[in-house]
Amino acid sequence: MNNAKGSAVTIRDVARESGFSVTTVSIVLNDAPLARYIPPQTKRCIEKAARDLGYRPNQLARYLRSKKSQTVGVMVFDITDPFCTPILRGIENSLYQASYLPVLADAHNERSRFERYLEMLLERRVEGLIVVANWLLVDINLLADLEKRSIPTVVIGGEIQTESINSVAVDNETGARLILDYLYSLGHRKIAFLRGPKRLSSSGKRWTGVRAFAHSMGLRLDPKLVLHLPDSLDPNSSFEAGYELTEELLNRRRAFTALVAYDDMTALGALRALAKARVRVPAQCSVVGFDDVAPAALSLPSLTTIRQPMETMGSAAVSIFVDSIKASLQKREFAAVHRKVAPELVVRESTGAPS
Amino acid sequence: MNNAKGSAVTIRDVARESGFSVTTVSIVLNDAPLARYIPPQTKRCIEKAARDLGYRPNQLARYLRSKKSQTVGVMVFDITDPFCTPILRGIENSLYQASYLPVLADAHNERSRFERYLEMLLERRVEGLIVVANWLLVDINLLADLEKRSIPTVVIGGEIQTESINSVAVDNETGARLILDYLYSLGHRKIAFLRGPKRLSSSGKRWTGVRAFAHSMGLRLDPKLVLHLPDSLDPNSSFEAGYELTEELLNRRRAFTALVAYDDMTALGALRALAKARVRVPAQCSVVGFDDVAPAALSLPSLTTIRQPMETMGSAAVSIFVDSIKASLQKREFAAVHRKVAPELVVRESTGAPS
DNA sequence: TCCCGAAGTTCGATTTAAATG
DNA sequence: GCATTTAAATCGAACTTCGGG
Structure with missing residues (x-):
């Protein structure tokens, strides 16, 4: 008052x-x-x-004339996923530099919620949209939904190839190759795999990388040592699934000296199953994850993994958005950017030479 | 177009x-x-x-007449802190029900950033402010800053007693007593403590709870077994600090059968130090954390801890905000609400009877 | 013409008061 | 007075145009 x-x-x-x-x-x-x-x-x-x-x-009144709300919608598929937070940090930080404010929407992995939020954001005249598709469902129809809108959109985490939507993603294929190269050079030959859900594009890409490396080195991949995570939406379930699939793997009584998990949560589940079965890590079995999510560094043993530069990915998305805004201000055309960022091997305690 | x-x-x-x-x-x-x-x-x-x-x-144009931006500012002290995410989820979910959208601000534990963001949010005419003071600094001056503003404000995570600012916090004292009661009933008598940073109010409250219980049971607290975390701002540092303080504790060569850590991250650090020193948990030493942050359930052994109902706390904050808006709509007075939520003991693998 | 400042219009919606039959 | 519809004022700021010294 x-x-x-x-x-x-x-x-x-x-x-x-x-x-x-x-x-x-x-x-x-x-x-x-x-x-x-x-x-x-x-x-x-x-x-x-x-x-x-x-x-x-009053920025809202100012918007009426300037048409600049200085606001962008950030749609996350599940804020509870540890993969999301560092990306959010990157987005927030870069947006702050540019004097934009993020309006947060969490789709809870639900399509209807995604749509409702999209509508709300559009009504609030956000100048752009950043979608963090951390887990599932870079669903073809959702993308169509997005393409219709005339505001700049960046999708983080899915390797997509649409003409009007920008994207930022790690190079999954290279990441997988990095793992195999590392394990192979340590001397591992019998390697088990907990592959990702079939519907996820990253799952396919990573497997392509694995096969490419195996082929080039003449390494045989034993189909009996390859399992798939179920197509679930809940990120927590990947810990459970990792635990259960590893138990199943152990029951097959087929020797392996290393286990490559789809992501860190899966690997953490695997670690637990191995501990329960009294398989020592890394002495008897090496374990590798993917993402380098926060808990990966905290576990015992700490997890060797492939790091996605999540914060950088968030920043990259913002910088694409900013460029796109600049272009439209100068009435220039702006071709969709598809940025692939490099993964990085992080060696910790869960890997070693086979005994 | x-x-x-x-x-x-x-x-x-x-x-x-x-x-x-x-x-x-x-x-x-x-x-x-x-x-x-x-x-x-x-x-x-x-x-x-x-x-x-x-x-x-156009909601922004609509605001001009209605004065309702249907937006609330959510200021987080560090979005990277695992304590934050479940709270954010609770806030987001309840806001969604009420058709409000959260505008996210992350203070990075920096005072200047807090102030700048506060200004930006106010310029954007958010109808309310929810501050997640997860880590440090329910700083007396920041609160004064907030009190001056005439919009409804709720602070989550700090037990404050101002007249004009609402708050939601766990009952830290009870939480601490829950731990002691549990350990005591298991038979532990020599208990070590990694107390929180002195500046944090929760740190003091928890210690009060510990002493109250000890006093009532005639349990002696050995001052040699009590260490303090440094006054740091970085949540990650509490893992490091837990590790280092535990090593120091071990060096004192004073026997203890249980270790009570200030929070889960500290406990996780302690777990690592104990593993390195080949102290088996829980066989030789039980470990208890506080918060029940996501990684607590993932560690090996998984962590016994006191659960803060974080999602509920987020929802509670929103419901206080909504009530406050309703009151002002009906021109009713609205006295500040200070809600204390009950903590809950979660028993996992890191605790057991002393041998 | 150059400075300095003000009146009036505009943005997209809501709302009040009023005009029709 | 009633049902139906609308012109005009309003919200807070920015921008265009105009006038006086």
């Missing part, structure tokens, strides 16, 4: 207080081009009045 | 298309009181026009 009317201070209040017109106040406070004609004394007077009244320009 | 001008469809476009005035269109689409006088046929006609054009009401 800052003035007599009990509502917020407006530019009119500042005008009245300073004795100048709203126009002059607006020009001064925004340091508009015309401000150079205004004598310093007038400026000081107006600035003082604004300060005294605690004037805070 | 939805119409000839290349800009968004407005209510005027719908008016033109349907042949009615903007007033009528507005009344129909909002189902305003006057809508009962409008014949169904007119309604249908207008709704069809709106659909055909793909009309999406």
Whole structure:
């Protein structure tokens, strides 16, 4: 409650207080081009009045003329997923630099929620949309949904190839190759795999990388040592699934010296199953994950994994968005960017030479 | 690009298309009181026009008259902290039910960033403010900052007692007592403590709970077995600190059968130090954390801890906010709410009877 | 013409008051 | 007075145009 009317201070209040017109106040406070004609004394007077009244320009009213809401929608598929948080941090940080504010939407992996949120964000006139498709469902129809909208959109985490939607993703194939190369050079030959859900594109890409490496080295991949995670939506389930699939693997009584899991949560589940079966890691079995999610560094033994530069990916998405805005401001065409970022091997305690 | 001008469809476009005035269109689409006088046929006609054009009401323009931005600022001290995410989920979920959208701000534990974000949120006319003070610094001045603003504010995670700011927090004292009661009943008498940073209020409360229980049971607390975490801002550092303090504790060569850590990250660090020193958990030493953060369930052994109902706390904050909005709508007074939620003991693998 | 400042219009919606039959 | 519809004012800021010294 800052003035007599009990509502917020407006530019009119500042005008009245300073004795100048709203126009002059607006020009001064925004340091508009015309401000150079205004004598310093007038400026000081107006600035003082604004300060005294605690004037805070109303960005929503400003939007009406400028059409710039200085806001972007950030749609996450599940904020509870540890994969999401570092990406969010990257997005937030870069947005902050650019004076944008993120409006957060969490789809809970539900299509209907995704659509409702999309509508809400559009009604709020976000200038862009960043979708963190961490887990499942870079669903073909959702993308179609997005393409129809005329605002710049960046998808993080899915290697997509549409013409109008930008994307940022790790190079999954290279990541997988990095793992195999490392294990192979340690001397591992009998390697088990907990592959990702079939519906996930990253799952396929990683497997391609595995096969490419195996082929080039003449390494045989034993089909009996390859299992698939179920097509589930819940990120927590991948820990459970990792545990259960590893038990199943152990029951097959087929020797392996290393286990490559689809992601870190799966690997953590595997670690637990191995501990229960009294298989020592890495002495008797090496374990590798993928993502380098926070808990990977905390486990005992800590997890060797492939790091996705998540924070960087978030920043990259924002910088694509910013470029796209700049282009449309200058009425330039802006071709969709598909940025692939490099994965990195992080060696920790869960891997070693086979005994 | 939805119409000839290349800009968004407005209510005027719908008016033109349907042949009615903007007033009528507005009344129909909002189902305003006057809508009962409008014949169904007119309604249908207008709704069809709106659909055909793909009309999406501009919430920002709407705000100008209604003063309702349908938006709340969510200020987090560090989104990277695993304590934050479940709270965010709770906030998001309840806000969604109420058709509000969260605008996210991450202070990175920096005061200047907090202030800048606060300013940005206020300029965007958020209707309320929810502050997740997960880690440090329910700083006296920050609160003063908040009190000056005239919008409803809820702080989660700090037990504060101001008159104008609402709060939601676990009952830390009870939580600590729960731990002691449990360990004592298992037979533990020599218990070591890794206390929280001195500046944190929760740290003091928990210690009060510990002492109260010890006193009531005639249990002696050995000062040589009590260490303090440093006053650091980085949540990751609590893992490091837990590791280092435990090593120091071990070096003191003073026997203890259980270790109570300030929070889960500290406990996880302790687990690692104990493993390195070949102290078996729980056989030789039980370990208890606090919070029940996601990694606590994933570790080996999994961590016994005190659960803060984080998602519930997020929801509670939103419901306080909603009540406060309702009250001001009806011009009722709304006294600050200080809600204390009950902690819960979660027994996992890291605790057992002393041998 | 150059400075300085103000009046008036605009953005997209809601709402009040009023005009029809 | 009633049912139906609408013109005009309004919200807060920015921008265009105009006038006086």
